[in-house]
Amino acid sequence: MGRLRVLSGVQPTGALHLGNWLGAIRNWVDLQKSHETFFCVVDLHAITSPHNADQLSKDSLSTAAQYIACGIDPSECTIFIQSHVKAHSELCWLLNCVTPLNWLERMIQYKEKSIKLGDNVSVGLLDYPVLMAADILLYDADLVPVGEDQKQHLELARDIAQQRINARFGSEEKPILKTPKPMILKEGSRIMSLTDGRTKMSKSAENDSSRINLLDPPDLIKKKIKRAKTDAHLGLEFGNPERPEADNLLGIYAILTGQNNDSVKSECSQMGWGKFKPLLTDATISALEPIQLRYKDLIDNPEELHKVLQEGREKAESAAEGTLQRVRNALGFLSI
Ligand code: ADP
Numbered sequence: 001m002g003r004l005r006v007l008s009g010v011q012p013t014g015a016l017h018l019g020n021w022l023g024a025i026r027n028w029v030d031l032q033k034s035h036e037t038f039f040c041v042v043d044l045h046a047i048t049s050p051h052n053a054d055q056l057s058k059d060s061l062s063t064a065a066q067y068i069a070c071g072i073d074p075s076e077c078t079i080f081i082q083s084h085v086k087a088h089s090e091l092c093w094l095l096n097c098v099t100p101l102n103w104l105e106r107m108i109q110y111k112e113k114s115i116k117l118g119d120n121v122s123v124g125l126l127d128y129p130v131l132m133a134a135d136i137l138l139y140d141a142d143l144v145p146v147g148e149d150q151k152q153h154l155e156l157a158r159d160i161a162q163q164r165i166n167a168r169f170g171s172e173e174k175p176i177l178k179t180p181k182p183m184i185l186k187e188g189s190r191i192m193s194l195t196d197g198r199t200k201m202s203k204s205a206e207n208d209s210s211r212i213n214l215l216d217p218p219d220l221i222k223k224k225i226k227r228a229k230t231d232a233h234l235g236l237e238f239g240n241p242e243r244p245e246a247d248n249l250l251g252i253y254a255i256l257t258g259q260n261n262d263s264v265k266s267e268c269s270q271m272g273w274g275k276f277k278p279l280l281t282d283a284t285i286s287a288l289e290p291i292q293l294r295y296k297d298l299i300d301n302p303e304e305l306h307k308v309l310q311e312g313r314e315k316a317e318s319a320a321e322g323t324l325q326r327v328r329n330a331l332g333f334l335s336i
């Protein structure tokens with residue numbers, strides 16, 4: 001048996017934040033030795049909401065550099081830019097034509113984003129999950145490591161593969177597409193905002209102080225943590241629904257210092273916020289320091305990065321090609 005195949009991606013919408021790292025990319029790093037891994041920068045997804053054309057290519061390169069800086073090793077994994085592999089757009093179209101519209105209209109992320117965008121909602125935003133299904137299904141991925149918020153999109157990808165392609169155009173013995181499984185690690189799968197412990201940390205939140213970006217300088221990290229929302233209770237605790245900020249910040253501290261919750265509990269339960277915040281600040285700065293140093297090295301040498309992405313594109317294209325052909329054949333296209 002070969003190694004199980006893993007695929008995941010993040011949008012190149014500016015700097016990645018702690019949630020992206022702790023909820024997604026950190027898990028990718030753990031998988032790269034034991035699994036066959038494909039990690040893409042999903043730039044086609046980035047244009048589903050209004051975007052800045054002057055910034056897109058820079059952000060794509062910077063995101064790829066942040067993957068590597070976080071420990072994704074190009075000699076173990078295939079790292080590539082989604083739009084460089086044309087099969088993503090083509091498979092997306094084929095899947096569009098078999099996916100019921102109402103499956104997309106009920107996607108939570110679509111509903112949330114479309115409220116924010118008002119008149120600016122594009123067809124692409126509605127179609128976002130089908131493009132994501134194409135990303136995953138093209139590579140016959142077994143596992144897809146993502147944060148909790150992406151679970152519904154994963155279920156859609158499974159339903160499209162099973163109900164709309166395999167059941168209609170294939171047979172049980174000869175499925176056309178592999179059905180992927182989500183891989184959601186409990187710890188870190190939902191890092192919450194610094195300014196409101198009830199909403200998730202997100203790139204799209206307007207207030208930059210609500211998140212810690214992987215490339216934030218130490219001073220800024222200090223400032224953001226200092227201003228982070230707290231409460232008036234004595235001591236610190238996990239799991240109290242009345243105290244989402246305490247749960248979130250202690251959880252981040254646990255992950256960044258490599259401790260389990262029990263050991264953080266015994267270290268911090270008697271502390272006040274004034275004592276805890278500097279500890280969290282130090283832990284965050286030291287965890288991010290090696291990432292920032294490596295990032296600087298990479299981004300100062302774009303030729304090296306371009307080479308990694310060129311090789312990634314070739315490997316991804318050759319892996320995607322067979323699947324696309326299988327779907328084209330199953331759907332009855334003429335091939336000459
Ligand atoms: P954002 O919501 O900030 O725009 P993305 O949707 O691009 O981030 O998410 C990229 C990856 O990071 C996904 O796998 C997602 O599940 C994960 N992720 C995003 N935000 C968080 C968070 N706050 N906590 C944990 N994981 C997250």
Ligand code: TRP
Nearest residue numbers: 007008009010011042132135136
């Ligand atoms: N929708 C994902 C997110 O916002 C990004 C993404 C696009 C993705 N294609 C993917 C994640 C394929 C995993 C696999 O996080």
